[in-house]
Every structure is written in structure tokens, then in C-alpha cells.
Amino acid sequence: MTDMEDTHFETGDSGASATFPMQCSALRKNGFVMLKGRPCKIVEMSTSKTGKHGHAKVHMVGIDIFNGKKYEDICPSTHNMDVPHVKREDYQLTDIDDGYLTLMADNGDLREDLKLPDGELGTQLRSDFDVGKELLCTVLKSCGEECVIAIKANTALDK
Known part of the structure; x- marks a missing residue:
């Protein structure tokens, strides 16, 4: 008789990963990639041919989608890079209270956990x-972080 404990595995999360692998040569400008552990939008890419037995290398420059910092990386074109799952959602702005936004989703759910963005965007908002x-506030969500990246007039409410 076998013991149940032998076949029981503990799982730590739902199995949904924050990133997925993609071959370096398949990445494109304006796409997303993880650079130095941060989700970035690729703003520059160049491939360099190397010596007789070397591999082509891809030089990437990315801007962190949350804090705007610039990151660079060079990797062989045949290597896999992590690509973050990035989700965009629009929320209706209903209030600003003490530096936090009150946002309403399409289904009517309210959330009050996002800060007013820094810089020009926050001032404009x-x-x-x-x-x-x-x-309408466009919220970008990736790797457990979220922030407002854009605002636009909510024309759906104008009659």
C-alpha cells in the first residue's frame, strides 16, 4: 500500500508566470522585455555580427514602463529573454483623494490603490x-506592479 504523502505536491502559486521566454532574435522594437529584472519597452535594437565562430549579438535599449529609467542589455540572438505579460486597462476617474486616484472599472468596481502619477502626467490629470x-486613465499592469501611463478624455459620456 502506497502512502498518499509520496504523490502530494505543494504548489506556491496559480502557475501563471509574470513573464514568458522568447528568443532574443524574435524581439522587436516597441515590444516588451525584462532588462535587469524590470519590465521595459524596447526603444532601440541593433544586431552585430561577430567573428568566425561567434554568435550574432543583439544590443537592446529599453525604458522601464513604470519608472522611465533606461536599461541596456546585450545578449546572443539565439538566447531566450524573459518577456513580461503586460496588461492595459482603461478606468474612469471618479475622484482624487490625498494623492490617490479613485478609479472605476467597466464593471463598476472601484479601486483606490493607485497613486496620482508623478511629473507632467500627474499635473495634467x-x-x-x-x-x-x-x-479615462490607462493603467499598465505587469510583474505585480501597476501605474497610470496615459489619460484621455472620456468621450463615451459626452452626449
């Missing part, structure tokens, strides 16, 4: 909201 504009 605040001033548009203060003059009564109906705004």
Missing part, C-alpha cells in the same frame, strides 16, 4: 480633473 473633465 489633476488640472483636467479640477476643471471637471471626464477622464
Whole structure:
């Protein structure tokens, strides 16, 4: 008789990974890639041919999608790179309270856990909201992080 313990495995998460592998040569400009452990948008790519027995190398420059920092990496074109799963969602802005946004999803769910973005975007968002504009906030979500990356006028509400 076998013991049940032998075949029982503990799982730590749902199995959904924050990233997936993709061969370096298949990556494209304006796509996403993990550079130095951060989700980045590729802004520059160049491939260099190397010596007689070397491999072609891909030089990538990416901008962190959350903090705007620039990262660079060079890897052989045959190597796999991690590509982050990036999800975009639009939310209706309903309030700004103490530096946090109150956002409403399409299904009516409210969330109040996202900060007003820094820099020009935050300033623009605040001033548009203060003059009564109906705004949609585009939220980018990847690797357990989220932030507002863009705002636009909510034309769906205009009659």
C-alpha cells in the first residue's frame, strides 16, 4: 500500500508566470522585455555580427514602463529573454483623494490603490480633473506592479 504523502505536491502559486521566454532574435522594437529584472519597452535594437565562430549579438535599449529609467542589455540572438505579460486597462476617474486616484472599472468596481502619477502626467490629470473633465486613465499592469501611463478624455459620456 502506497502512502498518499509520496504523490502530494505543494504548489506556491496559480502557475501563471509574470513573464514568458522568447528568443532574443524574435524581439522587436516597441515590444516588451525584462532588462535587469524590470519590465521595459524596447526603444532601440541593433544586431552585430561577430567573428568566425561567434554568435550574432543583439544590443537592446529599453525604458522601464513604470519608472522611465533606461536599461541596456546585450545578449546572443539565439538566447531566450524573459518577456513580461503586460496588461492595459482603461478606468474612469471618479475622484482624487490625498494623492490617490479613485478609479472605476467597466464593471463598476472601484479601486483606490493607485497613486496620482508623478511629473507632467500627474499635473495634467489633476488640472483636467479640477476643471471637471471626464477622464479615462490607462493603467499598465505587469510583474505585480501597476501605474497610470496615459489619460484621455472620456468621450463615451459626452452626449
